[in-house]
Amino acid sequence: MLPKISRYFLLIVTVITLAYVLPSIYNTLFDTRINKPFITYSQTKKDYFTYRNVDGKPKYFDRKNKEYNQYEYLDATPIMNFHYHLGKGTLPDSFAGVKLIPQQLRMESTFQFFEPQQLFAPAYGLYPLFESRPEFGLAYPKDMFRINRRIEFIDAKSNTINEEKSRKYLEALIKEGFHFPARIVSGLPTLMKSKDEGWFLTDNQEQLFHLMMVKGEPYVKHIPLPAGVKLKIIECNDFDSGEYFAILISTGNGIYTLNKRDYSTTRFPIDDYVPENQTMNIMGTLFDKTVTLYREDGVKLYTVDRSYKLVDQHEELVPLKSTMTIGKVYSFLFPFQLSLDSPYNSFIRFTPVKAATWSWIILNIVLLGITVWLIRKEGKSLKKSIIDLLVVAFTGIFGFLAVHIIPNKQY
Amino acid sequence: MLRSIFYKEWIKIGKITLLFLVLGILIIAGIYLTVRHDLVLTDAEKIWDGIVNQRQIYFTIFKFLPLITGLVTGFAQFVPETTDKRIKLSLHLPMNEEEVVLKMVGFGAITVLSVFIIFFLVFYAWGIVYFPYEILKLASLTVFPWFLSGLAAYFLTSFVILEPIWKYRILYMLAGGAFLTLFYKSNRAGAYQPAIVPLAACVLLTSISSLFSIYRFRKGEM
Numbered sequence: 001m002l003p004k005i006s007r008y009f010l011l012i013v014t015v016i017t018l019a020y021v022l023p024s025i026y027n028t029l030f031d032t033r034i035n036k037p038f039i040t041y042s043q044t045k046k047d048y049f050t051y052r053n054v055d056g057k058p059k060y061f062d063r064k065n066k067e068y069n070q071y072e073y074l075d076a077t078p079i080m081n082f083h084y085h086l087g088k089g090t091l092p093d094s095f096a097g098v099k100l101i102p103q104q105l106r107m108e109s110t111f112q113f114f115e116p117q118q119l120f121a122p123a124y125g126l127y128p129l130f131e132s133r134p135e136f137g138l139a140y141p142k143d144m145f146r147i148n149r150r151i152e153f154i155d156a157k158s159n160t161i162n163e164e165k166s167r168k169y170l171e172a173l174i175k176e177g178f179h180f181p182a183r184i185v186s187g188l189p190t191l192m193k194s195k196d197e198g199w200f201l202t203d204n205q206e207q208l209f210h211l212m213m214v215k216g217e218p219y220v221k222h223i224p225l226p227a228g229v230k231l232k233i234i235e236c237n238d239f240d241s242g243e244y245f246a247i248l249i250s251t252g253n254g255i256y257t258l259n260k261r262d263y264s265t266t267r268f269p270i271d272d273y274v275p276e277n278q279t280m281n282i283m284g285t286l287f288d289k290t291v292t293l294y295r296e297d298g299v300k301l302y303t304v305d306r307s308y309k310l311v312d313q314h315e316e317l318v319p320l321k322s323t324m325t326i327g328k329v330y331s332f333l334f335p336f337q338l339s340l341d342s343p344y345n346s347f348i349r350f351t352p353v354k355a356a357t358w359s360w361i362i363l364n365i366v367l368l369g370i371t372v373w374l375i376r377k378e379g380k381s382l383k384k385s386i387i388d389l390l391v392v393a394f395t396g397i398f399g400f401l402a403v404h405i406i407p408n409k410q411y
Numbered sequence: 412m413l414r415s416i417f418y419k420e421w422i423k424i425g426k427i428t429l430l431f432l433v434l435g436i437l438i439i440a441g442i443y444l445t446v447r448h449d450l451v452l453t454d455a456e457k458i459w460d461g462i463v464n465q466r467q468i469y470f471t472i473f474k475f476l477p478l479i480t481g482l483v484t485g486f487a488q489f490v491p492e493t494t495d496k497r498i499k500l501s502l503h504l505p506m507n508e509e510e511v512v513l514k515m516v517g518f519g520a521i522t523v524l525s526v527f528i529i530f531f532l533v534f535y536a537w538g539i540v541y542f543p544y545e546i547l548k549l550a551s552l553t554v555f556p557w558f559l560s561g562l563a564a565y566f567l568t569s570f571v572i573l574e575p576i577w578k579y580r581i582l583y584m585l586a587g588g589a590f591l592t593l594f595y596k597s598n599r600a601g602a603y604q605p606a607i608v609p610l611a612a613c614v615l616l617t618s619i620s621s622l623f624s625i626y627r628f629r630k631g632e633m
Contacts, residue, residue, distance in 0.1 A: 002619065002622050003622045003623050003625070005619070006620055006622040006623040006626075009617070009620070012616055013590060013616050014586050014590075016613060017586060017589045017593065020593060021589045121599075122549060122552070122599060122601030122602055122604060124546060124549055125545050126463050126543065126546070128456070140454070140457065140460060142456050143456070144456070144459060144543075146543070146545060154543050156456040156458070157450070157455040159541055159542065159543065189460070189463070340606070341596055346597075346602060347602050347603075347604060347605050347606075348597050348603045349605045349606055350606055350609040405582045405586050406583075406623070409630065
């Protein structure tokens with residue numbers, strides 16, 4: 001009995017292995033690149049321009065699919081591509097009644113993105129608290145803090161807790177109404193920034209706080225959020241424009257800016273962002289911001305003006321792999337796939353992904369027929385092979401290979 | 412009888428086990444002496460920053476040691492059994508054949524597991540001197556799949572070696588090799604956290620695989 005059980009155990013492991021390995025090999029051999037279109041907004045033309053590579057040459061198309069060469073595109077987007085026009089001396093003096101000052105254009109030119117892998121990623125839970133108003137430039141702190149039941153600063157050299165500093169920050173946080181432990185801790189833990197703005201934290205009661213070290217002393221500020229808003233993501237930036245500290249994503253997937261001038265929040269008029277499976281980028285200029293949402297089946301853009309009113313929007317669809325030949329053959333071969341890694345997740349996770357269509361049933365039936373034929377040819381009992389037949393019927397090519405790699409000899 | 416089986420198995424794998432135990436401890440010592448050296452020569456916070464924010468893994472040299480330990484232990488234990496079909500002697504002992512094989516594999520698995528536990532304890536206990544538990548927690552979650560791959564390698568090696576027919580040995584090696592790649596799909600610390608339990612379950616499923624090879628051997632497959 002035990003040897004038979006051991007065979008079934010081996011069948012399970014082999015099916016799991018093949019369900020990962022075979023689709024991976026198939027994708028390695030036959031995968032095709034689907035270019036997500038790069039789309040920019042033109043303030044002067046009030047139109048979106050899509051970049052496509054046509055016969056190895058960059059071509060741009062407006063919403064009416066009119067073709068532009070690279071020079072025409074650059075002329076149509078003087079604000080977005082002001083560097084090019086500065087170099088050529090073709091930057092307009094003003095636009096929409098606003099004088100175009102190169103330094104201001106540079107400061108207001110911002111780019112920020114957030115991808116699903118950042119949401120699902122292993123984290124250490126240790127954070128460096130920089131001196132935010134240093135005398136002689138940013139320096140990496142000698143300690144890192146953890147913020148669980150209390151805040152603790154751990155000195156890196158001695159690997160011991162700095163009790164005095166920890167107590168000082170604990171008192172400052174409690175005084176401002178912080179309830180431990182922290183849920184979200186977001187900042188820029190790098191020296192590659194122009195200035196430090198500390199950390200933004202949410203506490204156990206979903207309240208938002210700003211934590212900094214100013215001249216060695218704690219600075220803690222409770223930031224009021226709009227009624228009913230709970231945060232899922234805080235993504236900080238280091239923009240010269242000084243407009244907002246961070247992008248906030250609520251649990252309802254609302255996108256907000258956390259403004260520097262008064263810690264207020266401003267919501268983008270966007271309701272279809274899903275951070276779990278879409279990449280978002282926000283491109284800002286002196287005149288507007290364009291939010292691009294990259295989905296599996298397309299790209300959607302929203303452009304808002306300086307007061308976050310919707311100016312324009314645009315959507316382009318891309319072909320899904322499942323509708324292409326590679327996807328159709330894939331669905332025919334594999335009834336499912338065992339996914340370990342994912343573009344939406346930094347963790348390794350056993351995730352069964354079912355085929356996009358039901359065409360695999362044909363191959364499963366054929367393989368089942370071949371298995372029955374082979375069993376009869378070898379003079380084995382069908383009754384004693386019922387589990388093997390079920391494995392082939394349900395797992396298709398994976399089970400077919402597994403039952404033949406691990407043979408069912410009937411002694 | 413049990414003591415005699417264990418003694419026989421220990422004769423085969425004792426030296427190799429001690430060799431890998433010493434090798435592993437030397438590698439771990441090398442890892443932490445390097446960490447200590449770096450902490451003396453550079454700023455400690457920069458080393459922490461490298462690990463926490465730059466995704467550096469300070470113990471990558473350890474990555475394939477458990478796998479090699481499992482493979483070599485399996486070889487050392489079962490190749491002598493298949494040479495001149497000596498396993499027949501064990502199968503003719505006055506006890507159930509499956510029990511004999513399970514005890515042989517069990518002894519080897521406990522030996523490999525004991526070596527891994529010692530590796531892990533030394534790795535963790537030495538690490539906590541230099542790093543906070545957050546770093547050791549993710550480091551542990553990173554090395555767990557490597558240890559699991561070592562155990563799986565041991566079970567699969569015994570399964571392959573005891574298989575009597577070369578054609579199937581090659582097929583098992585291909586399938587087993589593909590299975591072992593599942594343990595090395597990410598270079599990010601802690602990435603395997605959600606996969607550890609399913610992987611451990613798969614390793615458990617392979618643990619009695621030798622019974623299938625022995626069953627085929629006993630039935631006269633050549």
